[in-house]
Structure formats: C-alpha cells, structure tokens
Amino acid sequence: MTAPQPHGAGPAGPAGPADDLADDLAVYADLVHETDDGRWAFGTGFTDPLAGVDTRVPAGIDGGALAMYCRMLGDDALVHSQRLQEWVTRAPELEEETAIANIALDLLGQARRLLTRSGTADGSGRSEDDLAYWRAPHEFLSVPLADHRDADFAELVARVLLLATWRQAVCLELRHGADPVLAAIAASAATELRYHREHAALWVVRLGRGTELSHRRMQAAVDRLWPLRGELYRDPPVVARLPGVAVPAAAVRDAVEDALSGVLDRAGVDGPPPGPATGAGRDGHHGPDFAEMIDELQSVARAHPGASW
Amino acid sequence: MTGPATTPVEQRAWEVLAGVADPEMPAISIVDLGVVRGITCGNAGLEVTVTPTFAGCPATAEILAATGRTLRAAGLGEVRVVLQPAPPWTSDWITERGRRALAGAGIAPPDRPATAPTGDGSRTVDLDLRPPAPAVCPRCGSRHTVRTSAWGSAACRGLHRCRACGEPFEAVRAV
CATH class of the missing domain: 3.30.300.130 (Fe-S cluster assembly (FSCA))
Incomplete structure (x- = not known):
C-alpha cells in the first residue's frame, strides 16, 4: 500500500495548468483503479465494532441482564441518532448541520458497540445489525426522550443537552463497573458526550439570552422536554440484577440536576421538575411516532436482506 | 517515537x-x-x-x-x-512528528494537554462554558483566530478562521 499524497502538503512548487489537470484526474483515478487506497468508504470487511476484544462475561455477572442493559443504553443512542439524522439538510446553518450530523455519528458509534456487547453478553451471537434492523418496535428499550420528534431547533438543543448530560454522568460511573467491555465503551463515550453537552449548552444559553422570541421558544422547549427526564430517574428492574455493573439513577441524579440547572440559570430559563415516571420505553411501550421512525431506520436493510457492498 | x-x-x-x-x-x-x-x-x-x-x-x-x-x-x-477501546484515545497521543505533519498540511494540531476529564477522579459532571483557547493558525502562526464551527469535515476536527491572514483552516480537537 502506498500512502496517498495529500494535496497541498509539503513545499509547493510552481504549478502550471497541466499540473492542475493532472491533479484533478488523479482524484478520479482513485475511484476507478483497483487499489486499496481511496476506496475505504465502500467497505473493508472489518465490520465488528469490538473486533478482537475479549467479550467473555466475568464470573458473577448475569449475562442476560447485562445484554438487556446494553440494549437499553444502545437503543437510547441509536434512536436519538436517528432523530438527529432527520435534521440533516434542515439545520438553520451549515455549521450546525455538521454539528448535528457529527453528534448523530458519535451516538451511532456508541450504539454499535453497545448492541454488539449485548449480542455477546447473552450468548445469542446477535450482531449489531440483527438488533438494529430485525427487532420489532416493541423490542426497542429506549426512553421516551430519545425518540421525541423535535418541533424546532430549540427542542433539538435542549434535548441534546438533557440526554448528553445524563448519559455522560452514567458513562462516567460505568467506567468503574465490573464489566470491562461496557466500562471501556463508556469511557470513550464520556469524552464524546462532554463535547455534545458543551455545544448544546452554548446554544441553550445563546437562545435563552437572545431575543425575546428566541427566549420564548427556548423556554417552551424546556417546558416541554424537562418533565420527560423523570423516566431517566426511574431504575428499570434489570438494574437491580446488575450490582456493580449498572448505574442506579440515585448515583447520578444530583450531578445531572446540578449541571442542568447551571446551564438554565445562565440561560435565564426556568426548568420544570421531573414528571412522573411509568417505566414506558424501557418496557417496550412507545408513542405513536415510534414505529414509523423504526420503519424508516430499518427500511433499506429489510428491502435488501443480507446485502453487502 | x-x-x-x-x-x-x-x-x-x-x-x-x-x-x-x-x-x-x-x-x-x-x-x-x-x-x-x-x-x-x-x-x-x-x-x-x-x-x-x-x-x-x-x-x-x-x-x-x-x-x-x-x-x-x-x-x-x-x-x-x-x-482496544480503553483507555480512550486522547489527542495527547499524537506524536511531535505527527503534530509537525498536521501543521505542514494546513491542519492545526491540538492544544496540549487536552482538557477532557478522563481521569478517575472526575466523577462529577463539570461544565466548562468558556470558549476554547484560540488555535494557532497553521499558515501564519497567529493566535488571533476564531472557531467558526465546532465540527469540521471529520469528527476529530473543527473549523477556524485566522483574523491575521484571513484564511480558514481546520484544527484537530483537543480531547
């Protein structure tokens, strides 16, 4: 393999029109010649997000419970990522489009690893694709906040702030958990989530302290979304089956509340208290829009089962 | 190295x-x-x-x-x-030679040390709302730059603009 030469790197010599043309053609040459370089976006054969990682479940940990817990965290990320992707081409400005797409990409990466961990923890051997594309909507275990359809940009940034703050707090705790695979996934996720949270917080403050209109819409978004965090503070039964592995809500609640109020205070926005939690979402019960979103997420995989490129 | x-x-x-x-x-x-x-x-x-x-x-x-x-x-x-997913990658692992290569290609290397709270002591959810330190322009060396986008053409980079020479550039994020 020959390393591709970066354009513009190194000392630039005098370039005439002929050189420019050669450069232009070289770009296309990469696409048509059977070389290893320049074609990586079309598939490499490396598909396992935990390639070579020791995925044996440590003694004393309930593999089935661990798998379910990983599906919960993985589904939160997958579903939130999908909702963010719906905003691509609809963002208010190009820079924000890039940000939304990259946050969605990070969450997708976290979902891939968590779903892969799920399939290895319960011994089912189900891959990330099996779990993402071949489960029915009622088999997804995400919280209602994750699949909320944002009505406007204020809701989008409020929801990223809320979910990233909670998720980062959970991941910081998970780093010390008894399953080394989940701990490793969480450690890298925590640094990604911190950046998402900072970005969303800057927008919440900017809009909250902006014009009368932007403040009103930021406040409306928080009024709508903040009560939904009640579900984040209710432990699904599986948490009790994973002592030392799963993170109980009580371990993160205060830190999450402090971090959220810190941002809202600076934004001049009031945060309503958490609403009642019923366990919906974590038990497979979702709102009316959920099946439609999953249908779109799965449509290509189901139209071409087993397809590769 | x-x-x-x-x-x-x-x-x-x-x-x-x-x-x-x-x-x-x-x-x-x-x-x-x-x-x-x-x-x-x-x-x-x-x-x-x-x-x-x-x-x-x-x-x-x-x-x-x-x-x-x-x-x-x-x-x-x-x-x-x-x-090997853990410990997570940090931009502090980029070598000196790598930093020079990035700068040579017009990409500002990240600040060191990275400020991400990856240590085991960081159990609280801290929140730093200060703007990031200005990146050094890889073309003219000025610190008189501004971040124009938190993300660039890849997850590891942001977009910046130099107020001294006027050129836009990318910088690898410090993580």
Missing part, C-alpha cells in the same frame, strides 16, 4: 505502520496519530492493538484493515489486529 519494541520484528512492524496514512488525514500516519497502541510478536504471529479516535469514526474499519494488509504485504507473517 515508535513505541516500545523489544524484538526486531516488532521494530520492523512499527516502521511499516509509520508509513500507513490515516484515511481521513493522509498527512499523518496512524502511528503518529497515536491510534496504534501496541505491537507484540508471539508464537501465533504479530498482534497489533488499535484504539480508534472516536467510536463512530468511519475510518476505523479501514485503519484496522490497512494495518493487517500492510504488515502481511511487508512479509511479517501472521497478523491479528485487535480493537
């Missing part, structure tokens, strides 16, 4: 991988980017551990594939490439 090597085969493998370009930033090798974490030579052949920059980085699969492909093509025998 090629990591600890205890055998000639391992040393050779580090040298070979130092010639493998990062798919998204071809100016820098995967060794100088700090994603190659270890090379050990055992009875079953070489084992190479790789830590991706970000979980969702689409170049990860190609980095893993290129690592095995290149070492095998160099005649280094059996190669097993293993993903």
